[in-house]
Amino acid sequence: MKISSIIDIVDGKLLNKVAISSINSIKTDASKVKTADLFIAKDFDSIKIAIENGAYAIIFEEDFQAIDSEVAFIKVSSLELAILKIFRFKLANKKVDAFLCNTISYELLKSLFGNIFNRQIFILPNSLEKIFKFIDIIDDDSIVISKNERVLNTIFSQFNIFEKDIDKLSIKNLTIHSLFELSFSYKNRYFSRVKIAALYIKSLINCLEFFKDIDLDLSKLSNFKNLKALFLDKNLKVIEFGKSDTFLISQDDISLVEYEIKFIKEYYKYAKTIYITNKKLDFLDEKEQIIINSIDELKSVLNKNLFNCAYIVGFKDSDVFDYFSKSKNIPSLF
Numbered sequence: 001m002k003i004s005s006i007i008d009i010v011d012g013k014l015l016n017k018v019a020i021s022s023i024n025s026i027k028t029d030a031s032k033v034k035t036a037d038l039f040i041a042k043d044f045d046s047i048k049i050a051i052e053n054g055a056y057a058i059i060f061e062e063d064f065q066a067i068d069s070e071v072a073f074i075k076v077s078s079l080e081l082a083i084l085k086i087f088r089f090k091l092a093n094k095k096v097d098a099f100l101c102n103t104i105s106y107e108l109l110k111s112l113f114g115n116i117f118n119r120q121i122f123i124l125p126n127s128l129e130k131i132f133k134f135i136d137i138i139d140d141d142s143i144v145i146s147k148n149e150r151v152l153n154t155i156f157s158q159f160n161i162f163e164k165d166i167d168k169l170s171i172k173n174l175t176i177h178s179l180f181e182l183s184f185s186y187k188n189r190y191f192s193r194v195k196i197a198a199l200y201i202k203s204l205i206n207c208l209e210f211f212k213d214i215d216l217d218l219s220k221l222s223n224f225k226n227l228k229a230l231f232l233d234k235n236l237k238v239i240e241f242g243k244s245d246t247f248l249i250s251q252d253d254i255s256l257v258e259y260e261i262k263f264i265k266e267y268y269k270y271a272k273t274i275y276i277t278n279k280k281l282d283f284l285d286e287k288e289q290i291i292i293n294s295i296d297e298l299k300s301v302l303n304k305n306l307f308n309c310a311y312i313v314g315f316k317d318s319d320v321f322d323y324f325s326k327s328k329n330i331p332s333l334f
Contacts (some may be wrong), residue, residue: 003057003072006038009089010059010082012074016066023056025136026086028129040083040129083128084154087135091155095140098152101162103253104203104226106147111223112207112216121211124151162210166202174198178242179268179309180229194218195241197227199263225317226251227260230324236299238324245271248310248324250317257313258283264311271308276301278314295323 002022007014023038030046033039035054041047044064051058057072058064059082066073076082101109109123115134116122122134124146131151138144145162146152152159172185176198183192186205195218196204208216229247233239249264251257261284264273275281276290276298290301295315302310312320 001038003038003074006057006059006086007074010074010076010085012059012076012082015073015075016069018070018072020056020070020072026132027055028083028132040079040132042079080128081154083132084151087131088155090135091138094138094142096138096142096144096156098144098146098156098159099162100149100152100159101145101147102203103147103255104200105162105206106145107226108200108203108207108221108224109145111225112218112220117214121145124148163203163206164209166205166209168202171201171205174201176267179264180227191218195221196224197263198267199227199260200224226253226256227263228317230317230321232324236302236324238321245308247308248312248320250312250315250320252314252316254313257281261311264309268309272306273309273311274305274307276310276312281313295319298323 003014003018003020006012006023024034024036026038026040027033027050028040030039030041030049030053033050033053033055036056037050037054038057038059039047039050039055041050041058041060041064043062047058047060047064047067051068051071055071057074059074059076059079061076061079064073106123113121113123115125119137120141121143122138122145124131124134124144126148128151144156170186173183173190175183177183177193180197181193181195182198182201183190183194184201185191186208194204204221227249229241229249231239231241231244231247233244233246249260251260258281261275274290275284275288276292278292280286280291281289290305292298292301298312298320
């Protein structure tokens with residue numbers, strides 16, 4: 001690809017004159033740069049690594065100096081926008097169907113597919129840098145799904161909405177076994193003991209409907225992090241799913257918290273739930289909230305309270321899992 005074309009695409013400014021006129025590929029990881037690559041740089045140290053690995057051109061946003069007279073230094077006003085413009089150019093002549101999804105659909109799709117399925121369905125990562133690993137493999141008749149409307153608007157001339165209205169009457173034989181497990185029938189197919197909260201059943205059906213020609217492996221819903229339980233024994237040690245009546249739910253997406261708490265209050269009213277948060281929640285009674293500043297306070301708080309469910313706000317589920325898997329035992333009240 002010609003360097004002059006890249007400059008036009010990203011609306012950049014070439015800071016120095018160089019003899020080279022083209023590059024082979026585009027990289028965002030300096031350690032993976034090879035001879036004749038273009039590197040998109042976020043910091044000065046990575047520029048030096050990329051040049052050592054053979055980069056022919058550098059795109060950057062900050063006020064870096066051209067430190068090598070044989071390497072093309074291209075300055076842009078926005079590195080993020082430059083990435084999206086390059087992506088748009090690469091896909092311009094390909095027949096690709098793009099879809100905008102909401103946060104729940106995105107998390108479900110990630111749990112079911114990862115980022116790529118069958119080299120035809122691409123769930124765009126949140127990180128723009130990671131998007132670049134798809135740039136040379138998205139081809140005609142591919143499906144691209146993202147929850148970032150601005151990204152889709154920049155890359156594609158048009159896109160569709162992933163979610164459709166699901167008639168609740170189309171969901172038959174719904175049995176809610178627990179907060180985290182249900183069975184149901186949909187379009188003459190029975191789904192037994194699917195590990196997902198009933199709160200998100202319509203989102204799941206949207207995925208089933210969209211990929212109706214694909215036999216989805218619903219056991220992968222164990223990767224779905226929303227309303228996902230972490231079961232603990234009496235010593236607050238992590239145990240197998242369902243082997244205790246004491247569990248934690250973590251949610252770091254504040255936009256879902258009120259939604260999930262209402263669900264818990266409706267479907268788990270027979271048991272004791274406590275709410276632990278790293279900042280005050282306006283929609284929850286102040287007396288119901290236990291506010292902590294650090295994840296390291298969790299075990300102490302849990303040992304001072306009787307509960308079946310602890311709903312934890314403001315901390316990633318992976319961090320909570322690591323904390324209870326690795327931290328030392330503290331005597332329990334139970």
